Amino acid sequence: MQTQEALSVRTGGGANPVRSEERAGKYLTFRLGREEFAIQVLKVREIMGMQDITEVPHTPAYVKGVINLRGKVIPVVDLRLKFGLPEAPYDHRTCIIVVQIQGPGTPILTGIVVDAVSEVLNIAASEIDDTPDFGDGVETPYLLGMAKTKGKVKILLDIDSVLTAQELQGLPSLVQ
């Protein structure tokens, strides 16, 4: 515990040190590789099983393509590839979480592919720590912090910056 305190003084996420009270609330947790991630429930519009994705040429590999969400065409991003994790075959547990993020001016609906959706958790402020500094000088502004609940660590994602940033650095060293 002591070391955790010491670590949290220097925020790895530095760019936006969000106070833990503001980060408290309901989170949807999901699995990517061996790690548990969480995004704010407020951002989630719906969760759907895997479906046919239409590939769009000349886009980065992590953009899997577009799907039909009740008459709307929305992009789908594979979060594994976005984070630079090895690609995994989709199975019956693979899900698309449709999130609403703030685009330039208007909100944008985007699907994110995750290995499996776990549960909705209420995370208290006291359970949240700032992202530790990994000492490699890599900034991770897309991380809101880390939460320890039920003896496990969950990585809180700022899904808006995850999806709007071009390159994400630093995560592979965190999850591997």
Place this chain on the structure above:
Amino acid sequence: MAHRGPKQAAAELLNRLAVDLVMGEEAGGEPWRASVEETLKALSQVMAEAESFEGARLAADLAQEACSASQNCIPRLSAAIEELRALTEGISEPAPPPQAPAALAQDPELLSDFIVESREHLGSIEVQLLTLEQEPANAEAIHTVFRGFHTIKGLAGFLELDEIRQVAHEVETLLDLARNGQLKITPEVIDVVLAAADYLNRWLDRLQAAVAGGPAPEVASPEALLARVRAMLEAPAGSAAPAPAPAPPDAASAQARPAKEAAEESDAKRGSAERTVKVNTAKLDYLVDMVGELVIAQSLVRHAPELAAQTDSRLARNLSQMARITEEVQKTAMSMRMVTLGRLFQKMARLARDLGRKSGKQLEFETFGEDTELDRNIVEELADPLMHMVRNAVDHGIEPPEERAAAGKPPAARVTLKALHQSGQILIEIGDDGRGLDRQKILHKAVEKGLVEEGAALSDAEVFNLIFQPGFSTAAEVTDVSGRGVGMDVVRKHIQKLRGRIEIRSEAGRGTVFSIKLPLTLAIIDGLVVGVGQHRYIVPIYGVREMLRPSEEQITRLENRGETVMVRDRLLPLVRLHQVFQVEPKSAEPCESLLIVAEAEEKSFCLMVDELIGKQEVVIKSLGDMFGAIPGIAGGAILGDGRVGLILDLSGLYFRTGERR
């Protein structure tokens, strides 16, 4: 919060002071002194702001005296209060700031409603004025114009939009005279009223910009306009004097023949106005999305294999009934985005009138088919090119009266604007009975510019199409209306952007007709669904000329220059879609594939795909902000099985390959 002038503020403070003085004679004491001092200081400030410095100084001095408890200041104050009153009388009320902050601080929703409603009134005012010009005694038209200004005045007064209220008020007074037969409607009167309508429109633009939060364009003060109106009000005051001689009806006045029809039409519109509902376009889009999904769900149910085995005739009947209803619902939903061309045509009638008056040419402007409905976006995009063409017709097409007389034509030229449905498209024609395009002059100019070779044998259509070349103009002189040689190329670009085509028919001495063919809507296209490997793409049918399966002899491979296909004696470049999009095809062999001869921006090429899957009418959807512009892709569409298909952008594909080489 009403806007309070300094004069009123000062008067209020003085009243408070007077009350204090009366109270003070009994009360006195410290709190009283503090109150008097505060009032005087406030007064001093108000007067200083109003640039009444004498009063400001006096009030400040008095405040000082009041706070020194040593003496009784009441007699001094009583004496000074009269002096202050006299000084406040002298304060001149500053003109309210031009921003009209009171109005802009209003509920933006109220303001938006006001803008929409006023625009509707101004639109019908314009139509009626053109009628009036034709039939100055048309009482119904005068009433309509009067009522329009009256309503705007009332609303503007309510919203404290002073400039608008003033202008509307003066014009209303003028029209009232006309209504009572005390003022004759002359072209000059109509000019002034039109100018007033334009002024109000400019104000509405400004308000609209302000509501949207953008920078609001400046609007000049209405004084000059008001002076013009007032001058006209003065004129008939000496009612004994003969009314200003009406301008000879044929002198340089453009005539709008369909005005009467337009008036009837707008009457009918007024009747139906109460039965319409304004709907947010986002809701409409959502409805269209949902109906699209309904159509897909319906077709999935109908073609479900479980149902195919069914032989029950009632079920089959019900299913086809459902299909019919769904189709009807879809049609209705799509038609909700349509608007009539009426307003756009009105604008053109007004433009033609102004141009005619300016250039001293007589013309009759006729419109037909203004009830024709078209997608809202298209109508908006059409305004610019139409304006250009009406200008061209009046400025170049029509001869001056002398020349017409010499050619044995009636002095008043005819310019017609019509719209009609033709085989699932809209045809819009702008025609004039002027001098027609001069084949020789165009050819000469084209040779001069190096666009064609001397002595080339060109058909009329080919010659006329030369005027769509950038920078091409045969007008000998440049007027402020047209003739700068930027024009027809821009017109054609606009039309092409709307997926339309423009053609010219012209006969020397008889006139010119420009015909524009447009799709009914930008939201739906007819597409060919093609397959490349696992992938499905939609090729817009308007860009497809033919399809073929080539033989080996037709294909030529050029060293480092890609491949070409010989189609009907033309060598066309071959674009392999699988290569451009880097996907796995079923076959990389052109002879085992399907070639689509496509046309984009006057260039033809062959697009290689695996197979044709079908033909489908699709609703175009944007892929969203995340993607930006992807070369070769125009958007997405939901296919019959509910999956997304990508719509190809043919010119993007062609120019992409050009760049690669």
